[in-house]
Amino acid sequence: MSKYSLAVDIGASSGRLILGHLEDGKLKLNEIHRFENNIVQKDEQYCWDVGKLFNEIKAGINKCKELEVKPSSIGIDTWAVDFVLLDENNNLLTGAVAYRDPRTDGMMEEVFNIIPKEKLYLETGIQFQKFNTIYQLYALKTSSPEVLEKATAFLMIPEYFNFLLTGKKANEYTNATSTQLVNAFTKKWDHEILNQLGINKEMFQDIKLPKTVLGTLSEELVSEFGFDMMVVLPATHDTGSAVISVPDLEDTIYISSGTWSLIGVENRFPICVPKALEYNFTNEGGIDYRFRFLKNIMGLWMIQEVKRNYNDKYSFAELVDLARMENEFHSTVNVDDNRFLKPENMIEEIQSYCKATSQQVPQTPGQIAKCVFSSLVESYKKAISEIEEIFEKTFQKVNVIGGGCQNEMLNQLIAEVTDKEVCAGPIEATAIGNILSQLMALGEIEDIQQARAIIKDSFEVKTYVKGRELCQ
Incomplete structure (x- = not known):
């Protein structure tokens, strides 16, 4: 049994x-x-x-x-x-x-x-x-x-x-x-x-x-x-568990998407070179002494706070739908600015940033949400470019894991802006990685290779490409 x-x-x-x-x-x-x-x-x-x-x-x-x-x-x-x-x-x-x-x-x-x-x-x-x-x-x-x-x-x-x-x-x-x-x-x-x-x-x-x-x-x-x-x-560390759940890390950059966005690659040794310092990448420990070479980016915290500032009048799904309708709105913010770490009011902070940078100031819930999602994707694009520069190679895929991978608009935006294949899933990546570590300790699973093969067979992954959406 x-x-x-x-x-x-x-x-x-x-x-x-x-x-x-x-x-x-x-x-x-x-x-x-x-x-x-x-x-x-x-x-x-x-x-x-x-x-x-x-x-x-x-x-x-x-x-x-x-x-x-x-x-x-x-x-x-x-x-x-x-x-x-x-x-x-x-x-x-x-x-x-x-x-x-x-x-x-x-x-x-x-x-x-x-x-x-x-x-x-x-x-x-x-x-x-x-x-x-x-x-x-x-x-x-x-x-x-x-x-x-x-x-x-x-x-x-x-x-x-x-x-x-x-x-x-x-x-x-x-x-x-x-x-x-x-x-x-x-x-x-x-x-x-x-x-x-x-x-x-x-x-x-x-x-x-x-x-x-x-x-x-x-x-x-x-x-x-x-x-x-x-x-x-x-x-x-929840990201350490989540990365275990990336089904295939060959030629893949992962984004663990939740309150924070953790974007990076799995590596066998730490990279402490000057360029990694300049771009502020981290070498956090992973399973079996692997390293998670990644950057910690402000994540869905911003939209969580926006939802709260609107007194939870809109669900996350509704904010996504409203953002979809704002095709002509293009203002963005630097999501890693400390002003967004714990502001008194996230909506006002976003508006203040846009005003200070002479951009169109978002007024409606849809514009605020579009600004957040577009800003996140711009930060992802920049981090991906930095990873490719450091590794001197082009990665073909981005795998988004965690609760944030359910945001189809964000996934499609990543595909459009980066021109890479975007895989979304598994959703409960952190809990899955947690359980797999336990099953390895219990002797039910032999090693990380077998664990990732099991993930491939167990969970649906949705794929997004530039200009169209595919389901697998």
Whole structure:
């Protein structure tokens, strides 16, 4: 009988628990629980409500009982960079401060005064973003050094949930690399960087690889759920799990499309050359010590905020339909401008940018949505051009994965603007990659090659080409 694995996939706006198992050589999925995730204000900081999120995880596990399914394993993935600190009694020293909190304003420049930017990139190969963990920790050291001194454990968000499930602490490789504190070549915490910044290196755990079995549930949770299961480390960085789900990475650039757009290629070694630094590409860890050479671009966050600013009067589908009707509207914005990271009002910020750059100012919901989608595609086109320059080759395909691949207008725009074949799917890429890592750990799947062959056979992929649309 095939073993069931349970993927906990939590993004910046929602989370879901999905059961997966193999049946006749195909991966079958069943979403059993879905919930919202929102940033909350706590002690004048923007934080994640990790208590609520863990209760949602437990609620999803309890639904397995209602379905009379006892999963053999569970794996958790979330967004990257954010963390909690525990004291010697395993109590939280900090809230789970969100990457959109302004505490990191100016911190990147302060770190560069201690460690030159070029050296930091050469060591870590990680893209410079003001909310990276390194700058969050330096902000904490600047404002509350006593907190860092008390910390005995640094755990990223999925690792904290793993600790609550098992009582065991570990840092996972793919997520650890996003901190800009892991050496790209030794693949270990870079103690030289930590020492230079005066950050307590003793609080970091051993780095474990995806497919590692961390342990089993605590006795208390076994009693609560009525069954035990193995806690397996997938690629706990959601993009790391999502990239596992790209059916064919040969000659293909992927776009993991969600709140953020992650665009890049899979590589066997880090690329820390000056041109990659100039274009601000990252070398994040992937499964089996592969590297995700990619750029982090503002994604569907902008349209999510637009929808919210319109008081949810329009669905995402309706905003897409309205945008389709605006063929004569062509204004765009730089989606990676920090003004769009967490503005008071996204619509007003988009209008302000267009006015400041002497473009037609969008007024209607359709024009606002068209501006967002066109701007995203322009940023994709630029990133693709940079990848091709660095690799000195032309890639033939773009594979869009994740929830954003359901936006047919955006997919067609990518095909039109880049003149490349665009494949869309699978939709639940992150949960699929999470489950596949678990099944590999359980011995149900041999390796990543077999996993990707299973994906090809299991999920529909829609193809878009310039000037027309094909369904496969």
